[in-house]
Amino acid sequence: MDNQHDQMLDQLLSQHKKDRFRKGFSDRVMNRLSQDEAALHRFNRELQQAFYKVSLPCAAMALLMICINVTSYSPSVWLYGGVVETLLGLHELTADLLLVI
Amino acid sequence: MDTAEIVPADCSDTELIRATLAGNQQAFRIIVERYEDSVAATVFSMVGNIPEAEDIGQETMIRLYQSLHTFKGEASLKTWICRIAINLSLDYLRRKKRRWLWFLDNGTEVLESIPNPSCNNRQWEQREAIQTSLMQLKPEFRAVVTLRLIQGYSTEETAEILQLPVGTVLSRLTRGKSKLLEQLKERI
Numbered sequence: 001m002d003n004q005h006d007q008m009l010d011q012l013l014s015q016h017k018k019d020r021f022r023k024g025f026s027d028r029v030m031n032r033l034s035q036d037e038a039a040l041h042r043f044n045r046e047l048q049q050a051f052y053k054v055s056l057p058c059a060a061m062a063l064l065m066i067c068i069n070v071t072s073y074s075p076s077v078w079l080y081g082g083v084v085e086t087l088l089g090l091h092e093l094t095a096d097l098l099l100v101i
Numbered sequence: 102m103d104t105a106e107i108v109p110a111d112c113s114d115t116e117l118i119r120a121t122l123a124g125n126q127q128a129f130r131i132i133v134e135r136y137e138d139s140v141a142a143t144v145f146s147m148v149g150n151i152p153e154a155e156d157i158g159q160e161t162m163i164r165l166y167q168s169l170h171t172f173k174g175e176a177s178l179k180t181w182i183c184r185i186a187i188n189l190s191l192d193y194l195r196r197k198k199r200r201w202l203w204f205l206d207n208g209t210e211v212l213e214s215i216p217n218p219s220c221n222n223r224q225w226e227q228r229e230a231i232q233t234s235l236m237q238l239k240p241e242f243r244a245v246v247t248l249r250l251i252q253g254y255s256t257e258e259t260a261e262i263l264q265l266p267v268g269t270v271l272s273r274l275t276r277g278k279s280k281l282l283e284q285l286k287e288r289i
Contacts, residue, residue: 026137
């Protein structure tokens, strides 16, 4: 490339008047930022509520099953393992039953 | 959360970043105001003067805010912002190209331009010629030309922003300038 053309191009581009954003750009950015943060907080709060809505009934149900099955809690459980299954009443599940489920 | 402390507008970038990370939104506003022209110049040169350019500019600032805690100060804040703006512009151009390929099976970009009433006809024609010629360059060449020749970054800084070797920047610059000159000769 010709050196003179090269310099001319450099000059032309450096003088190229730059466009600007519409007035109030920083206001729009700050508004969007606060909206995004508010949306994120709302999402976190909803996620937390959903977690409690699901996990609390599950925990309550597990506790209830433990209470119901605690009578079958005997030394044989310790000998043959399956403490959790016994407590939750799952020790009676057979392979056939699992297939049905 | 916004802390009520007033931050002077002439604070250094480091102080503004520290204040922003401490929850001072006013400090971040100063950063936005300080660099909005630089972001505008980068984005407009990359995607043209289209309505989406402002969205890319806003997204640049939002991404900056979200990633400010990872800023280690190895590069200047301006370089960091410019890198975000360039990457978002390139993402936009890729998406746009995919859309065109999908609908028209044609990868050429369409220049949508908004006339600026503050320019006279001659200036407007010249600006249009430069902008149109820039748009004809492939995005990777356009990024180098924008940073090196329009924004005035050094070759090393351009390489740092684009995360490319200096040699690649130089070769893209030479090819970009050559193509740009061909385009401009036809238009001016």
